[in-house]
Amino acid sequence: MSQWLASVIDRANSVDDWLRPVRQEAVAQLKQTAWPTRRTEAWRYTSLHALKDLTLAEPTAAPASTEAPAITDLNSLDIVFVDGVPTTDIGSLNTPEGVRIYALDNASEEAQTQAKKVMNQAKNASHLFGLVNDALAQQGVVIDVADGAIVEQPIRVVNYVSAGVESHNRVLVKLGAKAQATIIEHGAGQGNSMNTAFAEYLVGDEAKLEHYRFALHGADAIHIGGSHFKLGEASRLNSTIVGYGSQVSRIDTDIVHAAEHADAKMNCIYLLAPSEHFDLHSLIEHAEPNGTTEQNARGIVGDKGRAVFSGRILIHRDAQKTLAELHNRNLLLSRGAQVSTKPALEIYADDVQCAHGATIAEIEEDDLYYLQTRGISREQALVMLNFGFIQELVKQMPNKALSAWLEPLLRERFKTMEPA
Amino acid sequence: MLKIEGLHANVEGNEILKGLDMTVNPGEVHAIMGPNGAGKSTLGYVLSAREEYEVTAGKVSFKEQDLLELEVDERARAGVFLAFQYPVEIPGVSNMEFLKESVNAVRKERGQEALTAAEFLKRAKEACKQVNLPLDFLKRGVNEGFSGGEKKRNEIMQMIMLEPTLCILDESDSGLDIDALKVVADGVNSQRSDDRSFIVITHYQRLLDFIKPDFVHILADGKIVKSGGPELAKEVEASGYAWLENHEEASA
């Protein structure tokens, strides 16, 4: 066993709070779990070497900020965690009508009841780091949206991590029947941090969830987490996942169509600077008939960067009339950049419409030359040639304040990723 | 305006230009003719700094600056324009976005304001009309799905928009029927002025019936082997390039 995992178990055993039964259950499973190697399918292209014997005891830098990064015109309700600890007084938030928000730590009876309704209802029970999160996360937030509540104000959970700190946190969301809400998981930070962040969403019948997950960590971070959704009847999910690469970056996005007529749309964007790593695993399960899924994952990989996309859509025998599409497009900025992409459809029903595919492109020097002969700088030509397919997904984000904020950020990042 | 002296250039280790001399003054139109493989396109690429084309000796000055010092885009902004023999298709970039970027990059270099969206559109529409391209071309990807003739006209349309001082046209006539050829020639003629010069590369004399050159040069085996007035083009038309072999023997 890794030294780090042994310390996870020790630390979990020393926490005595209302979640102790959950922690103990996770510890029991962790003790049975072998540390992943290159032969472990789920971690095949993601080396956990950097984590194996990790010890991050003391912060090596002061936390960057205790306030949420400003986004013009977003007007969100912000809940901020710095290195796993809330800096927002969650108990005294001015919540929109129909919304209740609880802290996971020191949870009241009511908060515990709400948390238990969601916890481990959507998350993959055998995910190694999901279990680590079960074992160690003491901080987090529970968001409960009442039946029929139409919540205009976006709710943003900011998770800052700073150098030298290991942190774990959790987001648990329940959206009542016919409710509508926008939830943003916003991760950011600099330096060699280690963080796990798992979010679970129960989306009620005919509810609409607009979801964003931003994993905008620095190059030295280790960030592992997931956003997991369970969709009720005729519910709708529109999700956008945006990741920078880092030392180790792994996000799982899982969706279960647990009832008929649910509709899921998920766009994923990843931009890896040179030598960065990013691994997106997605499992979308259709358990019931008449569901639709459309997933588009697009990424750009800098020199010596390594991207992993493992997308699976699993259509069970009863899930007739499913419509499912899964596409992955990658641009490699140099011959040293790599992507391992595996879009897969597993279909056990006979009356479904599905499509999937993956493409990999490289920069055409002739195209660059042509644009330059018309006076356009090489830098600008690269942006024009290669940023367009990312921009397309940014434009599809339903929240215009978010897309207006994100587009220049990604454009700037892209400009620093010029091929070797 | 342009002075080329003893230009030698290699492509993939092979010497293609072998000591080329040429002087172009403001307002002049020079035609370059010559057999396939002579190095005509190579000259265009060398003048616009294409990567694989390596200058090994010689000098090129353009408007009193050392042209060879400049990068591809710098040359374009300095006023050199190459209309390609085979323009590439770039489906991901719209013609409109592309033209706007390039026009404004060139204008900025000249110290001019960026065009407003309305002014840009007005000029783009006029230029399209001038080369007989439908307006919806602006919305399509750069050269995406264009026919050979449409691509050539699109090159001329870009030339009109960018207002360069030196225009190099690489076989802008090849593959065109007579009507399309006239459209291209009219586009070029409309841009002739006292301070704008042209190098018109062509394999056939036909284009020169419509674009009247001041000088005609024969490029063979990497060198200008003969220069003269428009009558030289007629000679080529009549006798082809076979006489070149005798010339080479004579000069050997």
Ligand SMILES: Nc1ncnc2c1ncn2[C@@H]1O[C@H](COP(=O)(O)OP(=O)(O)O)[C@@H](O)[C@H]1O
């Ligand atoms: N990119 C290239 N790679 C290798 N050889 C080239 C390349 N471009 C041109 N050449 C060679 O250079 C010579 C001149 O070609 P080019 O300038 O295209 O001639 P022209 O335009 O006069 O027909 C030919 O022998 C051609 O094969």
Ligand SMILES: [Mg+2]
């Ligand atoms: Mg040629």
